[in-house]
Amino acid sequence: MIVCSCNVIRANDIRAAVRRGCADSDSCYRAMGCEFQCGGCRDMADEIVDEMLARPRDEAAQAA
Ligand code: FES
Structure with a gap:
């Protein structure tokens, strides 16, 4: 599912960023x-x- 149409970011992209250590949406986006x-x-x-x-x-790992 696309969450961000401006940057074409999917929900799973955000979940993956959290698994890599990002703790808020700003850091998730920056990591991408x-x-x-x-x-x-x-x-x-x-x-x-x-x-x-x-x-x-x-x-959380299984939700990927
Ligand atoms: S939909 Fe515009 S910044 Fe994400």
Whole structure:
């Protein structure tokens, strides 16, 4: 699922960035060489990050 149409970032891209150590949506986007443009995706990106950080590590890995 595309979360960010400006940067063509998928939910799984954000999840992968969290697994690599990013702890917020800004750092996830930076890790992908992007930054927020219109900002319309920020709430959804934040939710995905929060969801990943709330999960036990093994469960988060399986959500890839
Ligand atoms: S949709 Fe992500 S910055 Fe515009």
